[in-house]
Amino acid sequence: MSETPAVFDDLRDESLQLDALVAALPPERWGTPTPAPRWTVAHQIAHLAWTDRAALLAMGDPDAFAGEVAKALAAPESFVDDGADEGAAQEPAVLLARWREGREELQKVLRAAAASKAKFPWYGPPMSAASMATGRLMETWAHGEDVAEALGVARPPTGRLRHVARIGVRARDFAYAAHGLPVPGEEFRVELGAPDGSLWSYGPEDAAQRVTGPALDFCLLVTQRAHRDDLAVRAEGPDADRWLGIAQAFAGPPGQGRPPKGARPGPAA
Template identity: 80%
Template sequence: MSEPLSVFDDLRAESQELDELVQDLGREVWARATPAPRWTVAHQIAHLAWTDRAALLAMNDPDAFAGEVEKAVAAPDSFVDDGADAGAAQEPAALLAQWRDGREELQKVLRGAAAAKTRFPWYGPPMSAASMATGRLMETWAHGQDVADALGVVRPPTDRLRHVARIGVRARDFAHAVHGLPAPGTEFRVELVAPDGQAWVYGPDDAPQRVTGTALDFCLLVTQRAHRADLGLRAEGPDADRWLDIAQAFAGPPGQGRPPKGAAR
């Protein structure tokens, strides 16, 4: 699948959907716990605002962003949490305004850079403007899932998941690398059922190893918003099976993921 420039519109739509979930929440709900350990609803939005600022810095001042990467490397266990803590300490109205302003500024910069071949630094591999937008959409959807879970809201899956699925597939070898594992020697076939019932397929048709299931389940897996045991994904082949245990679509070290439903936290 190609990476369409509509990802910018889809990023805006994904952000707006989450905005509508939180815009009228009272202070006590902003402080409600989400499935991420120690993170409240406010932490989720603060993290998105913080990461949008990081993306802007990477695109506008790569040298300054390199300093942020050094901080992340120096404090891998606290860097992200510290940023979320600082943002979550703000008044909800101020945090919401900060997130809105930052994501709109990022939209302008991303669209302005779309025609260029420039690749921008990130905490993982360098990315084009379209890939940066894909990453931001993936994070917005994933952290939005945490917020929705905290609020008891079921979000209907949309066609925007194609961006999350695509980055999850492309991050296969990266997921192995951050676990200190060699990448599989051949491509997998990934066949996903989209929200509209169509098929999203990746990899050669004759690949001996494959993953099948719904796009929603695959996206929940690669963003580590659900445990594999609670999803209907199927792996054929030992390497594909191992991948489903370690898959991640996000940059940085392996996440904690979510425990299986019913497991003690």
């Protein structure tokens, strides 16, 4: 099987896993706070539905999507939250149906566009259909982690993380640029322990700058779902060490990330 249909299948499966977490939730549980400040379970699903619709717009009407990019640039601090707020205000059943319909439509459009090798606009660099699917999988997994943590569910890592790890590695230069930092001229070596015990490796074997650790921890790092102090990801070399402090696998401005576990506020009395 080629990599292109594999990522589409994995995006579908990642979405189904998250769907199974929320499908049977009573309406009041959709208001459960998640680790993202001010975001509930409903906000997390609303954001995924909103971003799927944005991807459909980018692939179907690039001119109209350019207008959405302009809105994002005009209000970078509130654009994403506004979209999540709007969706979270819907009845859970309506929101769930909207998410399901949007992601099914996106699956069809992505698969149809796969053979064209066309590039589509996005909030970051333009992307092919396969890259768009990889980005959607990354977000679905990351927001799914937030939902799972809020609901007290432990999700075992799967081989689908290879897509998240790959986009995290490929986004290295973007992370530096997003922070206004000079991009290192040399490639890094990244070696990650996969969930099945194998090794995922990227970059030249003899690179002086190196990053090693479990694939799950690396994915939590680049999606900013955990602080590096709470993860077993290690850097060799000053440039690699700096990267671990700024890494992001998502487009847009740098996120705030998560504080170390010891610095997080405890539950309300």
